[in-house]
Amino acid sequence: MADQVGQIDIRGIDIQKFVTGFADEDVILKKFCRNATTAAREIRWFQKTAGYISPLTTTTMTTNLIANGAQGAIAPITGPSWTRNTSYVRKYFVESELITLEDEADSDVDVLATTIRDLLTAVASQVDTRIYNVLTESLSPSNILTTAATADGWDDAATGNPILDIMTGMQKIRAYRYDPMGGVLYINSIEHKNLLNYLISVKGSSIPQFASQKVVDGKVMEILGLNVVVSENATTDYALIFIPQKSVAWKSFIGLTSEVEKYAGKGKKVFVWEEGEALLENPKSVHLTTDTVV
Numbered sequence: 001m002a003d004q005v006g007q008i009d010i011r012g013i014d015i016q017k018f019v020t021g022f023a024d025e026d027v028i029l030k031k032f033c034r035n036a037t038t039a040a041r042e043i044r045w046f047q048k049t050a051g052y053i054s055p056l057t058t059t060t061m062t063t064n065l066i067a068n069g070a071q072g073a074i075a076p077i078t079g080p081s082w083t084r085n086t087s088y089v090r091k092y093f094v095e096s097e098l099i100t101l102e103d104e105a106d107s108d109v110d111v112l113a114t115t116i117r118d119l120l121t122a123v124a125s126q127v128d129t130r131i132y133n134v135l136t137e138s139l140s141p142s143n144i145l146t147t148a149a150t151a152d153g154w155d156d157a158a159t160g161n162p163i164l165d166i167m168t169g170m171q172k173i174r175a176y177r178y179d180p181m182g183g184v185l186y187i188n189s190i191e192h193k194n195l196l197n198y199l200i201s202v203k204g205s206s207i208p209q210f211a212s213q214k215v216v217d218g219k220v221m222e223i224l225g226l227n228v229v230v231s232e233n234a235t236t237d238y239a240l241i242f243i244p245q246k247s248v249a250w251k252s253f254i255g256l257t258s259e260v261e262k263y264a265g266k267g268k269k270v271f272v273w274e275e276g277e278a279l280l281e282n283p284k285s286v287h288l289t290t291d292t293v294v
Contacts, residue, residue, distance in 0.1 A: 028229070029131040030124075032184055032242070033250035033278065041089040041275075043251055046082040047143070048282050085279075089253040092126045093273040094119050100267040112268070116258065119272040123256065127274060128233050132186070134278035135248050136240055136288050143283035145172045146290060154194035154239075154292040157202050162195050162239075162292070166224055169241045169287035176284040181225040183243045188236040191292055192228070199223075239289040247285045252276040 069075070096115045103111045137144055147168050151159030170180040187195070222228065226241065234240065242248065254275040261269045280286070 028231075029128045029135075029186070029233070030250050032244040033131060033248050034245045034281070035250050035252065038089065038251040038253050038276075041253060043087045043089070043277060043279070045085055045087065045249075045251075045279050045281070047085055047280060048284070049081045049083050049143075087251075087277045087279060089251070089275050089277050090130065091273065091275045092123045094122050094271070096270040098263065098267050098269055101265070102267075104267065112270070115270055116272075119270055120256070120258070123272050123274050125233060127250075127276070128231070131248060131250065131278040132233055132235075132240075134280050135186075135242055135286055136235075136238065137280070137283075139235060139238060139288070141288050143280070144286040144288060145169070145176075145284060146288045147172065148290050149239075149292045152294050153237075154191055154198065155294060157197065160194070160198065162191075162198050163203075163224070165239065165289045165292070166226065166241070169239075169289055170224065170226070173241065173243070173285055173287050178243055178246070178282070178285040180241065180243065180285075183226050183241055185223065185226040185228045186234050186240040186242070187228070187230060188234040188238075189230055189232060190236040191234075191239055192230045194292070195223075195228075237291060237293045239292050241287045241289075243282070243285045247280070247282050249279045249281050250276055251279060 096119060099111050099115060133139075135144075147165070149165050150161040154160045154162045154165070166185065170183075173180045173183070252275075254273070256274045257272070259271045261271065263269070
């Protein structure tokens with residue numbers, strides 16, 4: 001049974017300090033979700049199957065029947081389309097090894113604080129990975145938009161064109177009436193390296209001010225109206241574009257929680273857990289570029 005005094009100590013002092021600065025880590029996909037809570041472990045929800053209401057009465061017609069309608073004519077019938085889904089809450093749970101009283105008392109390293117930090121990162125990273133897998137449909141797109149990278153990909157300076165690939169993704173999202181401006185380009189550090197190389201080394205002479213600025217800054221924060229987020233949770237060979245608070249929702253059943261259990265005369269164990277599930281609510285607001293690396 002957890003010790004109440006231990007819980008108060010670690011939550012009031014240690015846990016609070018670490019949670020406060022946690023957004024600085026690259027484990028941040030959850031903050032781009034539409035965050036909501038669920039009171040049940042079974043979640044029934046609706047996925048929008050089209051970006052906007054079609055102006056056609058059937059999928060085979062090519063004439064826009066909404067525009068220039070004849071007087072007295074019957075109005076064309078149309079409407080939005082959703083798919084009903086059922087998802088189930090997932091639990092992310094980890095505990096520490098025993099932190100002895102002696103280690104906590106005289107170690108040069110703050111063992112308890114370091115352990116808390118690592119466990120928080122471990123749980124948050126797994127939640128992050130789950131959100132990424134839902135956004136990308138586990139890298140096997142069926143509902144989201146997808147395009148193969150130009151020629152031999154971003155790592156080929158001669159034939160690759162990451163800017164064109166990014167613009168293609170944005171164009172496809174816009175074709176479904178979603179505004180990609182202010183969206184997120186979520187990539188692995190390898191894609192980030194190749195993107196910078198293309199901008200600075202390959203095209204730097206064409207845009208010298210941009211190139212020199214990025215040599216000083218060392219990173220791309222925004223490009224083509226997208227916020228660039230680099231994370232090792234993103235899979236290399238892919239580049240993901242999505243719209244924050246629109247593409248995916250995170251349904252929280254139990255938020256990120258910590259607890260300490262004390263063992264008399266021995267030490268402490270730290271437990272961290274979270275329960276929830278990611279829901280791909282607007283798949284046509286997501287684009288996945290594939291084959292970015294040969």
